[in-house]
């Protein structure tokens with residue numbers, strides 16, 4: 595199957611899952627996750643996607659050098675992988691959002707550099723809802739204090755939350771993790787009075803369950819491009 599055919603199929607499955615959840619297809623954004631993919635492959639997917647999701651600063655930098663800004667759809671680039679504090683300045687020049695905000699130290703650093711640049715950076719807080727099965731994201735018990743911190747940083751604009759579901763095919767554990775993120779977002783909306791509309795959850799293996807649990811943004815790599823080959 596071509597990338598175009600796979601994209602069509604994913605959009606169909608997203609639309610069906612959205613309908614089941616009482617939503618319209620426009621309520622859920624497709625982020626094309628492009629780690630290890632060539633710019634050529636990315637361009638094939640770009641017309642179907644609402645954003646590009648990259649994991650690594652270095653990789654995004656190399657791709658942006660050859661990205662044809664004239665002929666490509668003007669999509670936002672979202673950083674979805676862990677960001678080290680020493681790469682913040684470079685990341686801010688490459689990405690439109692940071693979806694993997696997972697510590698106060700990183701929040702402070704992003705705030706300082708966004709302030710210097712006179713820029714307000716949209717962010718998502720990444721939560722580790724899968725607990726022992728995943729290592730990325732902030733522990734749910736530390737979420738409230740990070741939320742408090744981020745809400746007080748004037749150059750960060752919190753738009754919602756992100757999570758990676760547990761790596762299992764057990765539907766109920768996966769859905770429980772996604773429901774957990776949704777509940778954290780509900781609490782955060784109440785505390786902050788902000789809309790915090792984004793719930794970035796769901797990948798190739800679990801995006802339909804995520805949409806059932808309220809996802810507004812799915813991050814799809816292998817179902818769109820085929821299996822990844824890490825060099």
Ligand SMILES: *Cc1c(COP(=O)(O)O)cnc(C)c1O
Nearest residue numbers: 627674797798813814815816817
């Ligand atoms: C790689 C990755 C994805 C996409 O994973 P697939 O299973 O290939 O769809 C989504 N989110 C994050 C944070 C990733 O690192």
